[in-house]
Amino acid sequence: MTDRIVVDYLIYGNDAREIAEAISVEQSIEFPAELAEAWIQREVVGQIDSIGEQVDGATSVTISYDHRNAGGELPQLLNVLWGNVSMLRGVRLIDVSIPDVLTKKFSGPRFGVAGLRELFDVPKRALVGTALKPMGSSSADFARMASILATAGFDTIKDDHSLANQPWSMWRERVEVVSAAVREANEKxxxxxxxxxxxxxPADQIQDAAREAKSLGAGALMVLPGISGFDIMRTIAEDDSIALPMMGHPSMLGSLVVSQNEGIAHxxxxxxxxxxxxxxxxxxxNFSGRFAFTKDxxxxxxKAARRPLGTLAPMWISPAGGMTIERLPEMLDFYGRDTAALVGGALHRGDLAANAVQMVEVMRG
Amino acid sequence: MTDRIVVDYLIYGNDAREIAEAISVEQSIEFPAELAEAWIQREVVGQIDSIGEQVDGATSVTISYDHRNAGGELPQLLNVLWGNVSMLRGVRLIDVSIPDVLTKKFSGPRFGVAGLRELFDVPKRALVGTALKPMGSSSADFARMASILATAGFDTIKDDHSLANQPWSMWRERVEVVSAAVREANEKxxxxxxxxxxxxxPADQIQDAAREAKSLGAGALMVLPGISGFDIMRTIAEDDSIALPMMGHPSMLGSLVVSQNEGIAHxxxxxxxxxxxxxxxxxxxNFSGRFAFTKDxxxxxxKAARRPLGTLAPMWISPAGGMTIERLPEMLDFYGRDTAALVGGALHRGDLAANAVQMVEVMRG
Structure with missing residues (x-):
């Protein structure tokens, strides 16, 4: 087992070796390699482990980096993985293997698949989730919706990712009244x-807001790492004084994945x-929803949510974006039961309460 | 003057109107528009202001959003601009006009072009900058380099963006000894x-680290918003107890711009x-450097750094990435004098002190 960070890239074009050499330097010392001391060239500069054959214009290249380059911190690990190479055309990061010496610096999912099964007391089935919509509704409106959804038997109700501090529903007020509505429904x-x-x-308020949300009765939290950064999510997830389930929302992360020949694998x-x-x-x-992600x-x-990653717990996946109750069985077939189903707007076609009950029934099989 | 957020997109493909309608909803209420109350459809959903003719497969579309959707906060403004639409193929955000009612929520550059001219006492010329490299050097090595560069007459010396808490040079130690070296050189x-x-x-340390850097004698700061988020940079830049010049580094932001048909304009x-x-x-x-950015x-x-943006100060630009002393005159011709030139590794070819003096001479013209 290597203790190096091993990164697989696809390089498009005919000069794969030259680009691989450029990447190995760019993502480490960012300095003319031949001017660096010999030990730096040997230990700190990335090493090209392999260069494959060109297939359909793309060459598979593996470059590894000394784990010390990441300094045991997620922001610098991201920098090693994708910092400046993000600005090159024709380079896509397709996989990464992170050594145990680094993964053990991170707690990963606090609950993970097993922890949320225990929290919700659902030994086998998929989770049933939805989002509070639409923006423009008042906090009282959202509380009424939440009451209906919690009563119907939903496991999770999240804010729509667009809800922040709009005049129609300010954050603190919303968290307070929705938390109360869910608590009352649970008591009944x-x-x-x-x-x-x-x-x-705002960045200087997020961590305090997480604590405040907990004190107001929120039972989970959602962070948008594409906007706030992955590391603030880690900070909150690892905070033992908060210790709530964490949802990661994909907002703005699309630009990391949608380009065919650039970016990072989904x-x-x-x-x-x-x-x-x-x-x-x-x-x-989810595939076949409002966005262009494929089945593969x-x-x-x-697969990446569930495969071994140091000692980090497996994570729930929540394929969403234009999902309907009708599509749930197909989704569960495809993804299996360690899936947090999320249907949003579609529950509002017709009667919310009736649709909510129907979705719970479908999910409970 | 509108108080709406006006966004120009290029939409690739033949169904521009349909996609424009989807975006106007996705980036606002994310909910079947026809199910929302009439006033929400009217006021909260984005409005398609114009759809142009298709040219070379792309249609120019303008959609505007009520400024209240952004709630006066940068993270939610980013969400309105690019949150979920980032996950669509064939949509590129090419320009945005932000109303004064929103720009006045932000302080923008604390120093800007005029402020740094005063700080450095350089009424006319471009700024002379470099970076401490390579990773693997000790903090004492970096202090020696900084002393040479400060003595030669550089205005700014930044950490290489890859420097964090690596064992060869830990952050606090580096900030302390490099700050001291620069102070001593300035005194002489x-x-x-x-x-x-x-x-x-780490996200929970950044703001304290900014204060600590100041107390250790750092005269400016650098944030990587592609990793840490744009809003933490704003938080630090607007903190009156810090009040230091702020550099923004492009690490990981490349994925927002490099795709031809997706992403956000440079x-x-x-x-x-x-x-x-x-x-x-x-x-x-910079163009013709190690990366693929074009002259245009x-x-x-x-242009965007210098054009009117509410009452926000114009910002310095620092075109970098494989720059050499030989290219400086061409660069200054192209960009004008409100440019913070940045030459890194090339200064180390031959004698650092001699190269540093030469670069300062070229820049002082």
Missing amino acids: TGNRCVYAPSLNL SVVYGTLMRLAGADISIFP ECRSIA | TGNRCVYAPSLNL SVVYGTLMRLAGADISIFP ECRSIA
Whole structure:
């Protein structure tokens, strides 16, 4: 077992070796390699482990980096993986293997698959989730919706990712009244529904807001790492004084994945990075929804969420984005039961209460 | 003057109107529009202001959003601009006009072009900058380099963006000894050189580290918003107890711009967003360097750094990435004097002290 960070890239074009050499330097010392001391060239500069044959214009290249380059910190690990190479055309990061010496610096999902099964007392089935929508509704409106959804038997109710401090519903007020509505519903039904407010807030307020949300009764939290950064999610997820399930939302992360020949593989962004940063549930757009993710891309995310990663717990996946109750059985077939189903707007076609009950029934099989 | 957020997109493909309608909903209520209350459809959903003719497969579309959707906060403004649409293929954000009602929520560059001219006492010329490299050097090595560079007359010396807490040079030690070396050189020469440590640190430490850097004698700071988030840069830039010049580094932001048909225009990322978040100096890869930015893309960044944006100060641009002393005159011709030149590794070819003096001479013309 190597203790190096091993990164697989696809390099498009005919000068794969030259580009691989450039990457090995760019992502480490960013300095003319031949001018560096011999030991730096040997130990600190990235090493090209292999260069494959060109297939369909792309060459598979593996470069490894000394784990010390990442300094045991997630922001610098991201920098090693994708910092300046993000600005090159024709280079895509397709996989990464992170050594135990680094993964052990991170707690990963606090609950993970097993922990949320225990928290919700659902030994086998998939989780049932939804989002509070639409922006423009008042906090009282959202509380009424939450009450209906919690009563119907939903496990998780999250803020729509667009909810922040809009005049129609300010963050603190919303967290307070929705948390109360969910608590009251749980007291009546005996359910264990949790509300996850979005923490898409100013950077100097996020951590305090996470604590405040907990004190107001929120049972989970949602962070948008594409906007707030992966490391603030890790910070909150690892905070023992908070200790709530963490949802990672894909907002703005799309630009890391959508380009065919550049960016980072879906599995790494929505799987490995979300998990390293402590997401218990990683939300991403399901295939055939409103976005352009393919079946293979979605499958690769599920795999990365569940495969060994040091001693980090497996993570729930939440394929979303234009999902409907009708599509749930197909989704569960495809992804298996360690899936946090998320249906949003579609529940509002017709009667919310009736649709909510129907979705819970479908999910409970 | 509208008080709406006006966003110009290029939409690739033949169904521009359909996609424009989807975006107007996705980036606002993310909910079936026809199910929302009438006033929400009217006021909260984005409005399609215009759809142009298709040219070379792309249609120019303008959609505007109620400024209240952004709630006066940068993270939610980013969410409105690019949150979920980042996950669509064939949509590129090419420009944005932010109303005064929002720009006045942000301080922007604390120093800007005029402020740094005063700070460095350089009424006319471009700024002379470099970076401490390579990773693997000790803090004492970096202090020796900084002393040479400050003595030669450099205005700014920044950490290489890859420097964090590696065993060869830990952050606190480096900031302490490099700051001291620059201070001593300034005392001897009368120069006003500043050292900008990188703040690519764990999210819960960044703001304290900014204060600590100041107390240790750092004269400027550098944030990597592609990793740490734009809003933490804003938070630090707007902190009156810190009040140091802010450099924004482009690490990981490349994925927002490199795709031809997706992502966000260079001018918006390295110009408008950096400036809203309070960068005094925005670093980006110059054309014909190690990266693939074109002359036009670089010119557009310079323009966005300097054009009116509410009452926010104009920002310095720092075209970098494989620059050499030989290329400086061409660069200054192209960008003008409100440019923070940055030459890194090339100064180490031959004698650092002699090269440093030569670069300062070229820049002082």
